[in-house]
Amino acid sequence: THVLALEQLGAKVTATDRLEFRAPKLAGADVFLDEPSVTATENALVAAVAADGVTHLRNAASEPHVQDLANFLVALGAKIEGIGTNTMIVHGPATLGTATYRIQPDHIEVGSLIGLAAVTRSPLRITRAGVEHLRSIRMGFERLGIVCRVEGDDLIVPSNQTLKIQDDFGGHVPKLEDQPWPAFPADLMSIAIVTATQCEGVILMFEKMFESRMFFVDKLIAMGARIVLCDPHRAIIAGPSRLHGATMTSPDIRAGMAMLLAAVCAQGTSTINNADQIERGYERIEERLNALGAKIKRVPERKG
Numbered sequence: 025t026h027v028l029a030l031e032q033l034g035a036k037v038t039a040t041d042r043l044e045f046r047a048p049k050l051a052g053a054d055v056f057l058d059e060p061s062v063t064a065t066e067n068a069l070v071a072a073v074a075a076d077g078v079t080h081l082r083n084a085a086s087e088p089h090v091q092d093l094a095n096f097l098v099a100l101g102a103k104i105e106g107i108g109t110n111t112m113i114v115h116g117p118a119t120l121g122t123a124t125y126r127i128q129p130d131h132i133e134v135g136s137l138i139g140l141a142a143v144t145r146s147p148l149r150i151t152r153a154g155v156e157h158l159r160s161i162r163m164g165f166e167r168l169g170i171v172c173r174v175e176g177d178d179l180i181v182p183s184n185q186t187l188k189i190q191d192d193f194g195g196h197v198p199k200l201e202d203q204p205w206p207a208f209p210a211d212l213m214s215i216a217i218v219t220a221t222q223c224e225g226v227i228l229m230f231e232k233m234f235e236s237r238m239f240f241v242d243k244l245i246a247m248g249a250r251i252v253l254c255d256p257h258r259a260i261i262a263g264p265s266r267l268h269g270a271t272m273t274s275p276d277i278r279a280g281m282a283m284l285l286a287a288v289c290a291q292g293t294s295t296i297n298n299a300d301q302i303e304r305g306y307e308r309i310e311e312r313l314n315a316l317g318a319k320i321k322r323v324p325e326r327k328g
Contacts, residue, residue, distance in 0.1 A: 025064035029055055033071050033079065052077025052116055060085040060110065060204045066093050072114035073102045079114040086110055087205040088157040092128045099123040129154035132211045133306060134179065135161045136281050139215040140313070141181035142170045143222045143289040148316070153179035164200055164208040164216060166190070168223045187264070189225030197260075201230035211305075213237055214282035220261040221249040222289060229259045240279035243272045247290055269294040277305040284309070288318050297325070 027037050032055045035047040052075045055068060065085040070093075072079035084090070086108055094107040100123050103115035134153045141148035142165070155174050162172055169188040173180040192198045200220075202210040210233040220227050221244060231237045238259050241251045247270045250262040269292030274280030280302035287294035296302075299322070302309055310320040 025057055025059050025061040026067050029057055029064055029068035029081075030071055033068070033075050035071075050075035050116075052079040052114070054080045054082070056082045057084060059083070062087050062090055065090055069094060069097070069104070069112065069114065073097055073104075073116055073118045073120075075114075075116045077116060079116065081112045081114065082110070084110050084112050085205065087209075088128060088131050088154065096123075096125050099125050129157075130305075131157045131161060132209060132278075134158060135165075135209070135212040136215050136285070136306070138165055138170065138172060138179070138181055139212075139219040139282075140285055140288065141183075142168070142185055142187065142219050143285050145183055145185065145187075146181075146316075147183040148181045150179045150181070152177050155179055160206055160208045161212065164212070165219070167198055167200055168216070168219055168227070169225075170219070170223075187223045189220065189223050189227045189263070191225070197226055197228055199228040199230055202232055204233075210234060210237065211278050214240065214278040215285065217241065217251070217259065217261060218244065218282045218285045221251070221263050221265045221267065221286070223263045226260065226262045229261060231257050231259075236275075237279070240275055240282065243270065243283060244286055246270050247286055247294075249286075266291065268292050271295040271297070273297040274299060274301045277301055281306055281309075284313075284320075288313070288320075 031037055032053045034051045035045045038044045050071055060083050062085040068081055091108050094104050098104055100120040102118040105113040129152055134150055137150050155177055167190050169186040200216055202208050202213050213231050217229050235256050238253060238256055241253055241259055245251050247267040249265045252260040267286055267290035269290050272283050274283060274296055283296050310322055314320055
């Protein structure tokens with residue numbers, strides 16, 4: 025998607041042992057992204073701001089962090105229409121200046137903290153949570169019996185949660201599935217799976233967007249979770265399960281954070297290898313969770 029978008033704007037791309045992009049001059053174009061990729065949209069957006077002429081970015085991602093980048097570019101002097109929609113119109117080339125800009129909250133981190141509060145049955149106030157972007161996330165957690173309260177721009181997770189999975193109409197087994205924004209985010213499916221292990225009832229988790237996101241559930245099963253992995257995209261979780269400590273390896277950012285949540289609520293000690301992955305999406309995570317009462321210790325990786 026990145027390559028196709030930049031090619032449509034005039035870049036020449038060659039692939040040998042590396043990708044090489046050459047563009048003496050970018051030109052505005054009618055660009056259709058073959059999938060609404062967040063980072064591909066952001067790359068195309070930045071390129072379009074520098075390109076000569078008008079660019080239409082269609083099937084663009086519209087997640088809050090894409091909106092944040094677009095609003096930042098506008099603050100610098102870019103002319104962008106349709107921010108927050110799947111079609112953005114960029115008038116280039118822009119003459120950019122300087123600006124002071126406050127980065128918006130990370131809705132994925134907020135959703136992860138909701139899961140943390142739920143699995144530890146702890147009250148939590150998340151300040152400056154960006155509540156306007158949390159509708160689908162809150163709806164997803166409400167399906168697991170977790171209800172949050174809004175106070176201004178703070179999100180409060182009370183401790184007296186039912187943690188009872190809500191049946192679908194007619195008593196059918198409920199389903200939680202991800203889709204492109206503004207639906208429930210793919211990056212929170214791993215967190216929702218761990219949270220569901222601590223909730224009463226049965227739920228089907230349907231990961232539609234990525235092929236390998238479910239492949240960490242064997243680690244949760246080893247900790248005592250009752251999960252049936254149906255295929256690379258679907259898993260059935262029955263809870264609640266009493267988890268116990270285990271040694272795990274983080275395959276990616278979101279699964280790593282999910283493992284951390286499982287370890288925090290499990291009995292005993294857990295070890296998570298390849299923990300640097302987690303910090304790609306969660307800055308100073310052990311410092312902040314320890315301030316909330318967790319007991320997390322960073323240790324050097326063993327060699328050999």
